[in-house]
Amino acid sequence: MTDLLVAPEDMAFREEIRDFVATHLEPETRRKVSLGMPLQREDFLTWQRSLHAKGWVAPAWPAEHGGPGWTARQRLIADEEFFRLHTPPLPGFGFKMIGPILMRFGTPAQQARFLPRILSGEDWWCQGFSEPGAGSDLASLRTRAVRVDGGWKVNGTKTWTTYAQYANWIFCLVRTDPEVKKQRGISMMLIDMASPGLTRRPIRLMDGTEEVNEIFLEDVFVPDDLVVGEVNQGWTYAKALLEHERLGIGGIGRSKHLLGRLEEMATASGRGDDPTIRKRLTEIGIDIMAVESTTMRLLAASERGTQLGAETSLLKIRGTEIQQALTELALEIAGADALPDRESGQGQAPFEAVVFQFLNWRKLSIYGGSNEIQRSILARQVLGL
Amino acid sequence: MTDLLVAPEDMAFREEIRDFVATHLEPETRRKVSLGMPLQREDFLTWQRSLHAKGWVAPAWPAEHGGPGWTARQRLIADEEFFRLHTPPLPGFGFKMIGPILMRFGTPAQQARFLPRILSGEDWWCQGFSEPGAGSDLASLRTRAVRVDGGWKVNGTKTWTTYAQYANWIFCLVRTDPEVKKQRGISMMLIDMASPGLTRRPIRLMDGTEEVNEIFLEDVFVPDDLVVGEVNQGWTYAKALLEHERLGIGGIGRSKHLLGRLEEMATASGRGDDPTIRKRLTEIGIDIMAVESTTMRLLAASERGTQLGAETSLLKIRGTEIQQALTELALEIAGADALPDRESGQGQAPFEAVVFQFLNWRKLSIYGGSNEIQRSILARQVLGL
């Protein structure tokens, strides 16, 4: 399948990626990723530094800001190979979110100060959008900033802040004008995690990890030069961001990686030839093929100049459904071998992380706009309902 | 399973039903029913007269009106046996709908005039509720009756009128007070199908049958003594009707009958041992067991005096989902053997009626309150949402 979709010139590109990964990825990191185990800060940063040295760390960035100058097709290929070869999935808050926003809306000074440090890993960014009681409904957020001399004083609580424990910067949406309607009067601010008044509480998830956090802001001072673009326009910037780089949203590499792991798992459990398991693996393989060919079809249309809109939501919906179906099939394959707690020392590879991944990946249909919201977006923006 | 749920005394009852069917049901009628083929008026009436002679034609009617005096449990058993033994499913418009309404809300004269003729088959009733543009949303109906000397003059159109071509009477909901809010100002009237001004147009369905009709009412005169109960209270009577006899709504007998037929079909197609087919048959068998045990559990609660409410909607939802899943599995078993048109003479039993039944049974999730409406009813009335 993959080969079907790749031109000879792309095949050479694919080989280059593979060679690089083979020589640069630490075996222990690869093992953790291949089992779906949690990663530490250094696991990410070591890999990031290798990519940075090669000039590959920010595939979608223009060359002027330090990107590799890849085409959309090459980005998809790289994305797939990185997943398939079990490289750490670098969190996108710097590369895919605040970086592109600063390129488009930031001042030259902000760009010069922050962009290089995103690439090098000196800065780790986290995202302060969600609040308790305002998950997918961002417009109802309640964190407030009031004008003070030379800047703003911010009060409020942010939640679901992924990897805030590793971050030294956070970009936040805050309400700067309480008088206007919900989506207006919101600004985007860049906040140093070391600011006085900023504290963090880890949120323990049911899978045992502490990936996400609550961030409390009490009279946190934000100088004027750390407001992005214009005051009260933050919602516009956030929306532009959400439309960025949507073609990779189907997570084809992630799905293929897990499908391959399930094959190994079926063999290890002695059920490699079980017709029911084989049938489900094939069905999910076909589902992946449908998302992959849809991605390539939309990519081709985009290369011909068609402006892609909300139809890419379908890639998010189907991609995450496939990934969750895979974690559920893993449960079926592992059966009672999945029972020991991940930290009990009694679990056996490749089954030890099956429950962890099933629980952890429930998030896929919740975050980034829940799948229900994606369906509503499709209905409204594409179907005109 | 069945035996698990039946006490010894019920077993004797079951035997009695079986013996009766064995001696009274015409073989040709049984063949048509077992293949899911359409039935003619006489097919129904012949069977009805046999049941009537035995006193079994209206299982749910009290003895004073000519019912057999069966318990709710016996009614379920009889229902299951009748389906399983391929007896014609007598349309319920007389027995289950207008009959019970007249017992509860009709005048003694109406009862004396109509009830015996429902039992004997002299009268065949059809139902005039739905209208073009008002299917599940009955409250928005537009057929109007205006006061004239000695009665009412009715104008409007009714649709989805099942077996109107066989009927000599129709009970209609009509608007008698256009000034009040939607559900109010509606009356229930009994209308002779031979009335001047009443015409019928058959609606051809995509399965090739003409089961349903449109009924046009142009200045049709309805005398006062053919209004049910009080004027403007028709909606109340219709609602009472919809709650009547809900425990049989899961159609367990119908599902078991079709499941058995699919087993035969799988054998006939040489796929009797195909693990995928066997697996689906077992899964649907389990689903039927769940609906059957839920029916029996609710029945037991009802026998202990618990008032059943809207929770019986779950029997309708799951029962029809099961029946539709069965018709879909039949398509999978029949494959290309299902291609010839039912009337082409080229189809082979048991595959000739597979497509017909798949198409015809799409109605199960549409009529009697669509499954979407049933879910909304559950959410509102049982879950309090």
Next chain:
Amino acid sequence: MIRFDAPSEEALLLKDTAMRFIADNYGLEKRAAMLAKPADAVPAHWTEMAELGWLAAPLPEACGGLGLSPTDVLPLLEVLGAGLILEPVSPAILGCAATIAAALPAETAADLLEAMLAGERIEVLATGGASATAPAVTATWTSGSWTLSGKAPMVVGGAAADIVWAVARVDDALGLFRVPADAVALTGFRLFDGQTAATVDFDGVSCTEDQLFPMDDTALVRGTEMALLARLAEALGLIEALYRTTLDYVKLREQFGRPIGAFQSVQHRMADMFIHCEEVRSMVQLAAEAMDGAPADLRRQVHAATWVKLVDNGRAVLRDAVQLHGGMGMTDELIVGHMVKRLLMLIQSGGSREDWLSAAAPSLHNSREAEALHA
């Protein structure tokens, strides 16, 4: 290499012409009149379809065709599928003519196909056995002529055929016999969607040496795959038409005081219907591009995977199209019911989903490759 290129100008032109033709000639009433005729009546518009170039479109230029690529034939076939035509374009052209074009030298094929491409004849292919390489018909050589035996119980589009081409076992090889319809026992009938088919009984039919043409597996595979692609394209057209028709309906139809498309559960189901369409479109395009761009085994896998998607998504779309139309969706009076039957017919014609699933199975996801790298 699969590029998902846009259709050519020529393909879009054919498509536009087809849409106008369908609008003019295939209203439900006109179609009902055609359906009222016997199954073996000559179909109404065969000659016009030839004049419009539809019959020649998918065939190589050397055989008298227009030489459109499989990808470029898709738009036309989608319109013809959604248009519910009763003429046997797919079986006669993509099934029969494409097989002949693949099996015979171009000049011979051109001669033999000329009358059909001119709209003067209908010719169909009887394969009919348990598998393509185990045909239902057998030929034996006795005293200077071939005698055929065997029966093809389901030759789609064959009710009004003038010529039936039989794929036959000739000793240990395959052969193609060109048999006039009046030489066989042919019984025409309708399928449940209104299209015609025939049972063809070859028992005792005698053929001369020059009615036999050489045939090999490759040609048979090509013809089979083109016929499959035609059904996939028709089904895609129907799925999209059902989606659009249903979308229009939920915007117009009011219940409880507002369009049913304003209800969230309807919106989410329509979103799923949209997704089902898009997936089938991607897969069918992939299957078409694979025809000239992929090795045989990969092509077979992609085709099987596409068929499985068609079965799953197609069934879901037709279920929801009926359900969201409510009672109206059950009638013969709206187009939706007719489209549902045609789509269902196409799905059923493929036989067991399980067999397609098995054919789609091997190493779809390059896991062995990944393992090799992993090690």
Next chain:
Amino acid sequence: MIRFDAPSEEALLLKDTAMRFIADNYGLEKRAAMLAKPADAVPAHWTEMAELGWLAAPLPEACGGLGLSPTDVLPLLEVLGAGLILEPVSPAILGCAATIAAALPAETAADLLEAMLAGERIEVLATGGASATAPAVTATWTSGSWTLSGKAPMVVGGAAADIVWAVARVDDALGLFRVPADAVALTGFRLFDGQTAATVDFDGVSCTEDQLFPMDDTALVRGTEMALLARLAEALGLIEALYRTTLDYVKLREQFGRPIGAFQSVQHRMADMFIHCEEVRSMVQLAAEAMDGAPADLRRQVHAATWVKLVDNGRAVLRDAVQLHGGMGMTDELIVGHMVKRLLMLIQSGGSREDWLSAAAPSLHNSREAEALHA
């Protein structure tokens, strides 16, 4: 005969007591403190649970139990499951003690179980092999004593056991060895839901003649079925608790200016969750009543069918419970995540759904009977 009778007064009393006990002792904080202890720590409330009669409830009166029927034990077990208790009531009582009660003469069983029913000891059963009748442990007689060999890798509830009963192969028969925990190599650990388990290594353990008790298939089947019923009941309790918790949540949680339970797609999903619960309740009650009312093969079928329903509906309920709670459903801070893990653990403990489906297969629907009548 299955009657779906209401639970007895006694059963309801036990249930009410249990609900109060859970409310007082099993808040998330208290439970977190229990979880912070080592897996082999003595569980917090074992003695109280004995005093409350929970340990004695399902056992025959002749063995020192309260003699509740399987149906009457359901309400208690549902509460304990939904209450997320960490004490091994199900494995020690329904798994181990019920097996002993079925295998041994009542008086012997009463003597042996007395300490456990008083809350002074925890005793568990190690079956552990590929099937119940092919146990993992084998005993051989050498110079006046039995020597055991074999390993039970997953003895649920066994981390703090005082006695491990081993189902062992003794020559060609089964036997039951009563082995003090300090005589074996026992490693306690936690399952992913926080409950404890142990691996027990019997290799080289020496037993005297009076540690061996007779055992037959019937007793083992009874014990296995009681243990299965316990897991079904706990799972039912959890499914209903997840449904209720989620229902409460969607009524309270506001998004886009109104409770999310006001959105139609949420309403329809909640209706499905309700249906899933009701189906599991019916099936589990059926499975319980079948314990004393059905022949062995029908009982086995009903139990297998019930387990399949539990897997399908349980997975659907836990998926939707998390999804409808949104991000909050992912955390360790609401009860929902803990209930999801416990339910998932119960489902996983049954192994492959396919095996249960096969066990549920034969003639569920009396089709042969119908055919016979039909003929």
